[in-house]
Amino acid sequence: MDLLEYQGKQLFARHGLEVSAGEAVETVEEAVAAANRIGYPVVVKAQVLIGGRGKAGGVKLADNEAQVREHATNILGMDIRGHVVRTLWIEHASDIASEYYASVLLDRSAKLPLVIFSVEGGVEIEQVAEESPEKLVRQHVDPLEGLSREQALRIAADGGADEDVREGVADALLGLYEVWSAEDATLAEINPLIVTPERKVKALDAKVSLDGNALYRHAENQDLSDKENQDPIERRASEQGLQYVALDGDIGILGNGAGLVMSTLDVVAQAGGSPANFLDAGGGSDAAKIKQAVELILANDRVRAVLFNIFGGITRCDEVANGLIAAFGEIKPRVPFVVRLDGTNDVQGRELLQNAALANVHAARTMNEAAEKVVALAAEQSNNGGQS
Amino acid sequence: MSVLVDEGTRLAVAGITGREGSFHTLNNRRYGTNVVGGVTPGKGGQDVEGIPVFDSWAQAMEETQPNTAMIFVPPRFAADSILEAAAAGVELVIAITEGIPAHDELRVYNTLKRDYPATRLIGPNCPGILSPGKANVGIIPASFFREGNVGVVSRSGTLTYQIGNEIAQAGFGCSSIVGIGGDPVPGSSFVDIIELFQADDQTELIVLSGEIGGSAEEEAADYIAEHVTKPVLAYIAGFTAPPGKQMGHAGAIVSGSAGTAAAKAQALEDKGVRVGRTPTEVAQIAVQILGATDSTAV
Numbered sequence: 001m002d003l004l005e006y007q008g009k010q011l012f013a014r015h016g017l018e019v020s021a022g023e024a025v026e027t028v029e030e031a032v033a034a035a036n037r038i039g040y041p042v043v044v045k046a047q048v049l050i051g052g053r054g055k056a057g058g059v060k061l062a063d064n065e066a067q068v069r070e071h072a073t074n075i076l077g078m079d080i081r082g083h084v085v086r087t088l089w090i091e092h093a094s095d096i097a098s099e100y101y102a103s104v105l106l107d108r109s110a111k112l113p114l115v116i117f118s119v120e121g122g123v124e125i126e127q128v129a130e131e132s133p134e135k136l137v138r139q140h141v142d143p144l145e146g147l148s149r150e151q152a153l154r155i156a157a158d159g160g161a162d163e164d165v166r167e168g169v170a171d172a173l174l175g176l177y178e179v180w181s182a183e184d185a186t187l188a189e190i191n192p193l194i195v196t197p198e199r200k201v202k203a204l205d206a207k208v209s210l211d212g213n214a215l216y217r218h219a220e221n222q223d224l225s226d227k228e229n230q231d232p233i234e235r236r237a238s239e240q241g242l243q244y245v246a247l248d249g250d251i252g253i254l255g256n257g258a259g260l261v262m263s264t265l266d267v268v269a270q271a272g273g274s275p276a277n278f279l280d281a282g283g284g285s286d287a288a289k290i291k292q293a294v295e296l297i298l299a300n301d302r303v304r305a306v307l308f309n310i311f312g313g314i315t316r317c318d319e320v321a322n323g324l325i326a327a328f329g330e331i332k333p334r335v336p337f338v339v340r341l342d343g344t345n346d347v348q349g350r351e352l353l354q355n356a357a358l359a360n361v362h363a364a365r366t367m368n369e370a371a372e373k374v375v376a377l378a379a380e381q382s383n384n385g386g387q388s
Numbered sequence: 389m390s391v392l393v394d395e396g397t398r399l400a401v402a403g404i405t406g407r408e409g410s411f412h413t414l415n416n417r418r419y420g421t422n423v424v425g426g427v428t429p430g431k432g433g434q435d436v437e438g439i440p441v442f443d444s445w446a447q448a449m450e451e452t453q454p455n456t457a458m459i460f461v462p463p464r465f466a467a468d469s470i471l472e473a474a475a476a477g478v479e480l481v482i483a484i485t486e487g488i489p490a491h492d493e494l495r496v497y498n499t500l501k502r503d504y505p506a507t508r509l510i511g512p513n514c515p516g517i518l519s520p521g522k523a524n525v526g527i528i529p530a531s532f533f534r535e536g537n538v539g540v541v542s543r544s545g546t547l548t549y550q551i552g553n554e555i556a557q558a559g560f561g562c563s564s565i566v567g568i569g570g571d572p573v574p575g576s577s578f579v580d581i582i583e584l585f586q587a588d589d590q591t592e593l594i595v596l597s598g599e600i601g602g603s604a605e606e607e608a609a610d611y612i613a614e615h616v617t618k619p620v621l622a623y624i625a626g627f628t629a630p631p632g633k634q635m636g637h638a639g640a641i642v643s644g645s646a647g648t649a650a651a652k653a654q655a656l657e658d659k660g661v662r663v664g665r666t667p668t669e670v671a672q673i674a675v676q677i678l679g680a681t682d683s684t685a686v
Contacts, residue, residue, distance in 0.1 A: 112494075186572070245634075260546035261635070262599060313528070
């Protein structure tokens with residue numbers, strides 16, 4: 001779960017990291033009022049979960065009320081690569097002497113927390129890694145001991161932080177590690193971590209990803225993230241406890257098991273088709289769940305054909321078939337379905353479907369055959385659509 | 389032979405009194421697995437169809453000497469149950485539970501490494517291990533697999549069933565099927581299991597089924613090039629997965645340019661591992677290799 005900048009900064013502040021005073025607002029009037037309370041100059045920052053906000057014109061300096069009004073008017077509602085700006089973060093502008101970089105993340109390969117620090121902040125860290133890797137310090141932390149002040153100071157020194165701010169950088173690293181650890185984050189990043197002319201170290205930005213599996217122990221974090229910009233079908237699916245990911249294509253996909261669904265998307269793409277979604281029905285096979293899944297897939301207008309790829313393990317194919325028949329009794333799908341049932345009770349499942357003779361439902365025996373069939377049907381639909 | 393579970397397995401199950409836990413435990417017992425006990429705090433003294441239930445792993449160990457633990461408890465209790473089993477001296481812990489926080493997994497992994505190095509953890513969020521004809525620990529539907537000489541290691545359950553079933557339909561079978569799970573910090577990696585298959589007499593071909601996210605497949609590629617003399621065949625799921633989107637499994641996510649299916653397939657092919665484009669193709673290549681080298685098919 002990715003947090004907006006201001007949400008990340010609120011977590012930072014909770015753990016003692018230095019951030020600028022600011023307020024999150026949703027209207028121009030609120031922006032002006034906030035700026036007047038905070039004191040000029042202020043920065044008006046678009047709150048969206050996508051990089052490159054500055055280049056897109058989503059971050060502006062304002063010296064007075066008129067400028068805040070102008071920038072807030074322009075930025076609110078702005079579309080930054082598909083993300084509509086609904087919230088602004090207004091904070092007191094900081095004077096900057098240096099821009100550093102700091103992050104704590106889960107190194108899956110080493111199975112350890114990793115602290116990254118660089119004095120080359122303010123740019124993409126991947127770029128630093130590529131162009132001047134010697135300016136990047138990477139140190140693992142023992143998760144059972146946590147980050148010590150000693151190690152934090154060593155990281156600051158190894159990374160070449162100015163001597164007079166090493167204590168401040170260590171404080172920031174300790175705070176960031178605490179955010180990462182106490183809030184169950186998988187990533188906590190500050191870019192840039194600035195040094196002010198007064199030699200204070202401060203987080204000017206915040207990028208935090210929280211582990212959704214740990215939300216049960218963080219009630220206060222449950223409503224964070226950028227819900228407005230989430231795909232509406234994805235949002236609906238997650239409310240229903242289904243794993244749905246929106247994709248760009250026109251072939252709706254349902255399968256059981258994350259690996260099999262991923263593989264189904266690939267096989268459809270290899271057959272020349274383009275999947276419209278990822279949807280894992282998990283072990284569920286009852287009519288209510290299948291109906292929900294069918295409705296989610298068809299909520300996407302672009303869908304021209306649907307593939308059900310079921311390999312029954314614990315899930316029984318006859319139950320899936322019954323679910324599908326019941327679901328089709330209630331919804332009359334406007335597009336063709338290809339159904340492949342294999343595994344536990346597959347023979348009974350296929351027989352049930354055959355006897356039900358559902359309109360516009362095609363059976364396929366194998367995964368590859370199913371993919372080819374659905375791609376052909378989608379193409380047919382799209383040709384028909386073009387003629388009408 | 390086979391790896392990890394067999395006739396010598398003595399299984400105890402945490403969460404045996406739950407609906408899923410009892411269902412799959414009894415299923416495993418019906419298959420022939422020697423189930424010696426269960427653990428549910430507060431329910432010690434009860435039994436599940438004759439399987440004695442204990443309040444703690446220490447008691448279960450004292451009374452029934454399990455060498456294998458299966459964890460079926462809800463996510464918030466799973467980390468402590470794994471560590472408790474390890475502390476009691478269980479050598480192999482198989483965690484089926486899905487949805488354990490990544491930080492808990494990190495704590496478990498590093499605590500095992502520091503304090504209980506003799507305990508091996510498989511999972512979490514995995515379907516378990518099946519050694520056809522010998523023992524089944526977990527939720528893998530045994531009917532899709534036959535006994536044979538293919539060792540399968542996979543991050544995904546259903547994909548494993550798909551591939552195993554196609555191999556079985558062609559008349560071949562498996563030594564063991566090991567699900568290592570789809571989470572960010574698995575207890576055992578591809579490398580750990582491939583090492584076991586390489587040393588296992590029964591295994592003549594190793595099939596690795598990977599997916600997007602992390603770098604376990606790349607590490608396996610390096611390991612295979614250095615240490616594995618048996619043929620290895622791979623499948624990778626998630627070529628069409630967009631960056632930044634979690635595809636079902638907590639660990640299946642492409643971060644920036646890292647963890648893509650294309651990079652993983654490339655890394656494996658660069659080290660001489662054949663990569664099938666579809667699950668069916670993997671099964672077909674497996675059958676070709678087996679048919680050419682061996683006559684165990686019926």
